Amino acid sequence: DAKTTQPPSMDCAEGRAANLPCNHSTISGNEYVYWYRQIHSQGPQYIIHGLKNNETNEMASLIITEDRKSSTLILPHATLRDTAVYYCIVRVVGGNEKLTFGTGTRLTIIP
Amino acid sequence: DAGVIQSPRHEVTEMGQEVTLRCKPISGHDYLFWYRQTMMRGLELLIYFNNNVPIDDSGMPEDRFSAKMPNASFSTLKIQPSEPRDSAVYFCASKVGNQPQHFGDGTRLSIL
Numbered sequence: 001d002a003k004t005t006q007p008p009s010m011d012c013a014e015g016r017a018a019n020l021p022c023n024h025s026t027i028s029g030n031e032y033v034y035w036y037r038q039i040h041s042q043g044p045q046y047i048i049h050g051l052k053n054n055e056t057n058e059m060a061s062l063i064i065t066e067d068r069k070s071s072t073l074i075l076p077h078a079t080l081r082d083t084a085v086y087y088c089i090v091r092v093v094g095g096n097e098k099l100t101f102g103t104g105t106r107l108t109i110i111p
Numbered sequence: 112d113a114g115v116i117q118s119p120r121h122e123v124t125e126m127g128q129e130v131t132l133r134c135k136p137i138s139g140h141d142y143l144f145w146y147r148q149t150m151m152r153g154l155e156l157l158i159y160f161n162n163n164v165p166i167d168d169s170g171m172p173e174d175r176f177s178a179k180m181p182n183a184s185f186s187t188l189k190i191q192p193s194e195p196r197d198s199a200v201y202f203c204a205s206k207v208g209n210q211p212q213h214f215g216d217g218t219r220l221s222i223l
Binding site: 098 | 115211
């Protein structure tokens with residue numbers, strides 16, 4: 001699976017949009033981008049995933065660049081409960097089911 | 112709906128003792144995963160099963176670790192004998208087909 005690079009930490013004001021970047025410049029054509037988050041003392045929680053089109057669900061939006069070498073997770077109206085470590089993961093769907101978690105981005109929502 | 116259930120939530124034991132961690136996956140899920148999280152190594156996959164059969168155990172650290180899945184609704188991760196460096200949070204996750212993995216809240220293990 002391709003390697004991902006994320007900033008170690010970010011702050012965002014409560015109520016504003018949180019934009020979390022991820023670089024995956026070696027991504028292959030059949031690799032999806034997944035986002036998980038881990039709130040303190042809990043297990044990782046799935047947020048969203050996509051291949052090349054932008055995706056939106058009730059939690060977030062995922063914007064993938066046209067060349068697929070980077071993506072941005074958007075939390076449209078951040079709340080204090082969104083404070084967590086966010087992981088960007090690239091993997092082939094239908095291949096090995098292993099998720100390789102990097103160090104992620106520690107997002108802190110500031111009141 | 113019940114999520115992935117892990118027990119115990121916390122375990123403190125002395126080195127050399129056998130430790131058994133338990134996991135009940137979400138009903139209907141055909142994949143089960145065991146992960147370990149430490150400050151030094153982050154979150155890493157130990158082993159995963161598909162339809163109760165181990166598929167990839169390349170992350171199991173050594174022979175002291177063993178995992179079983181006797182049926183679709185139960186799995187164990189056993190450490191014998193335990194060592195202080197095994198102290199970590201152990202997560203179980205499950206999924207069905209190509210859907211995302213769902214994680215339990217983990218077992219925090221401390222080996223003294």
